[in-house]
Amino acid sequence: MSITGRPQDHRSLPASLAGGSDLAGGFPPGFLWGAATSAYQIEGAVREDGRAPSIWDRFVIRPGAIFQGQTGDVAADHYHHMEEDVALMARLNLRAYRFSIAWPRVLPQGTGPVNERGLAFYERLVDTLLARGIEPLVTLYHWDLPAALEDRGGWLVRDTAQAFAEYAEVVARRLGDRVRWWITQNEPWCSSYLGYALGIHAPGMHDKQLAVTVGHHILLSHGLATQRLRSVLPHGAQIGIALDFYPVYAADERPETLQAVEQADTFRNRWFLDPLFRAEYPTSLFSVLGVAPPPVHADDLAVIATPLDFLGVNYYSRMLVRGVIASSAASSPGSPGYEVIERIPGAAYTDMGWEIFPEGLEVILTRLHREYRPKALLVTENGAAFEDHWHGGDSVHDWQRIHYLQTHIEALSRALAQQVPLKGYMVWSLLDNFEWAFGYSKRFGLVYVDYSTQRRIVKDSGRWYASFIAAQRR
Numbered sequence: 001m002s003i004t005g006r007p008q009d010h011r012s013l014p015a016s017l018a019g020g021s022d023l024a025g026g027f028p029p030g031f032l033w034g035a036a037t038s039a040y041q042i043e044g045a046v047r048e049d050g051r052a053p054s055i056w057d058r059f060v061i062r063p064g065a066i067f068q069g070q071t072g073d074v075a076a077d078h079y080h081h082m083e084e085d086v087a088l089m090a091r092l093n094l095r096a097y098r099f100s101i102a103w104p105r106v107l108p109q110g111t112g113p114v115n116e117r118g119l120a121f122y123e124r125l126v127d128t129l130l131a132r133g134i135e136p137l138v139t140l141y142h143w144d145l146p147a148a149l150e151d152r153g154g155w156l157v158r159d160t161a162q163a164f165a166e167y168a169e170v171v172a173r174r175l176g177d178r179v180r181w182w183i184t185q186n187e188p189w190c191s192s193y194l195g196y197a198l199g200i201h202a203p204g205m206h207d208k209q210l211a212v213t214v215g216h217h218i219l220l221s222h223g224l225a226t227q228r229l230r231s232v233l234p235h236g237a238q239i240g241i242a243l244d245f246y247p248v249y250a251a252d253e254r255p256e257t258l259q260a261v262e263q264a265d266t267f268r269n270r271w272f273l274d275p276l277f278r279a280e281y282p283t284s285l286f287s288v289l290g291v292a293p294p295p296v297h298a299d300d301l302a303v304i305a306t307p308l309d310f311l312g313v314n315y316y317s318r319m320l321v322r323g324v325i326a327s328s329a330a331s332s333p334g335s336p337g338y339e340v341i342e343r344i345p346g347a348a349y350t351d352m353g354w355e356i357f358p359e360g361l362e363v364i365l366t367r368l369h370r371e372y373r374p375k376a377l378l379v380t381e382n383g384a385a386f387e388d389h390w391h392g393g394d395s396v397h398d399w400q401r402i403h404y405l406q407t408h409i410e411a412l413s414r415a416l417a418q419q420v421p422l423k424g425y426m427v428w429s430l431l432d433n434f435e436w437a438f439g440y441s442k443r444f445g446l447v448y449v450d451y452s453t454q455r456r457i458v459k460d461s462g463r464w465y466a467s468f469i470a471a472q473r474r
Ligand code: FCB
Pocket: 038, 041, 186, 187, 190, 244, 314, 381, 428, 435, 436, 444
């Protein structure tokens, strides 16, 4: 469907977009319709109740690191608005909520003494969700490594993987009787490459060799934590990991472009998938990156490939690539032998500059099912930033987000029709929040946040999602 006008509110949207929707019936009963957030992006309260700094608290104060020098010190102040936010989730008819636990709230030094007040916050959150019939999905790591661990080498040292498993056990012992869904790591590609090669995320380093070492230790942390969680959690607990995926498309049919597709796919999708599901790194990964392999010890890959209950899929867009001529400087070792096409004539983009490409979600889900056979799949993030405007009333008209969500949900139903064992869908994000290097300039929420008053206003997309969920069978 092409959208040409700009309706004033969702009552004037085409019937198929205006709520309810004709998608009902395609989704299995018990499908987890939800929304996602992460600790540093929404909580604020960074110096309260015994929380110690994370690598993000340090990174945000670096000059030039974040849009307008913004920080997560206050964010959406969810730490103090937790009850109100869970009530909002109930208004949105959410059946599930994915959130992350801040490691430095629970173990301020990364290891050692447990901070009771930190754990108590998450226990209250879980109990409040359950009281409203909302299924909690816990992410153990969404990028906020305790700064104390960074001082001991952070993800560059193996000990941090062990520390993560111990932290996972602390949380599981406390919440495991109430939380069924566990996600170890969120987007290790971003933690590794954006943090250690491109320097645009904490801790802000610029060395690809370090990025592959970090990637390996994060994978190891996932494997060790999965084993630890399994030994502590009751039977029936669902343990997985959330990876970010970009299906790669060829801009033309030249042989160098087809090779470019392979390279980009290895780098962007298979780097973490293959060790997790095949106990090996893709053979060309390190030559594509122009680095030496990371320090892999004897049993590491077996630990990393510990069987999972589900794979979490974070999907935002695709990659369109074109091969570059082999002799050009851009294809020297360590530089990708391809060019990513950022602007495609006729394509629509979000406020992040990401192409809106719903078909890619169907493509990645069916491919993962076909090639990697995870026991189950869960869309752990999907959503869009648009320039939302609030004029002081009780609505925000974001028809583009409704369109984005609806077309992506249609892609889910096509994947389900192809037997993909899909269990749920989490919109990124429940609330507008701190979008990392972009600060508060990008709004992804179903709910608008007026940061000067911390007032929450449900956007039209939130209302649309609520009525869509209500129209589904339980
Ligand atoms: C993902 C992150 C999430 C958010 C979205 C837009 O890569 O997991 O925290 O920033 O992108």
